[in-house]
Amino acid sequence: MSVGTIKVSDIKRSLDVVNQKVKTAFKGLVRFLSDEEGLVTLEWVALAAAVIVLAIGVIVVIQSNVNTAASTIGSKIVSTVNSNT
Numbered sequence: 001m002s003v004g005t006i007k008v009s010d011i012k013r014s015l016d017v018v019n020q021k022v023k024t025a026f027k028g029l030v031r032f033l034s035d036e037e038g039l040v041t042l043e044w045v046a047l048a049a050a051v052i053v054l055a056i057g058v059i060v061v062i063q064s065n066v067n068t069a070a071s072t073i074g075s076k077i078v079s080t081v082n083s084n085t
Contacts, residue, residue: 032038 033042
């Protein structure tokens with residue numbers, strides 16, 4: 001089985017295509033970030049991420065206390081219902 005030979009010109013052409021695509025993508029990114037709408041979008045994304053992280057943190061902190069309170073309230077309701085029957 002023969003793999004064949006790779007021509008230097010083919011490699012150079014491929015690298016030129018990749019280089020051009022990277023330049024185009026980078027120009028688009030720079031244009032997006034320099035545009036006011038791009039910055040506003042970026043700020044909203046950062047704000048939304050911060051709110052999500054904060055919400056997850058609050059849930060983690062209060063979850064055990066809420067479960068304990070719910071169990072206590074449920075037990076008191078059951079005992080009150082059973083004592084009234």
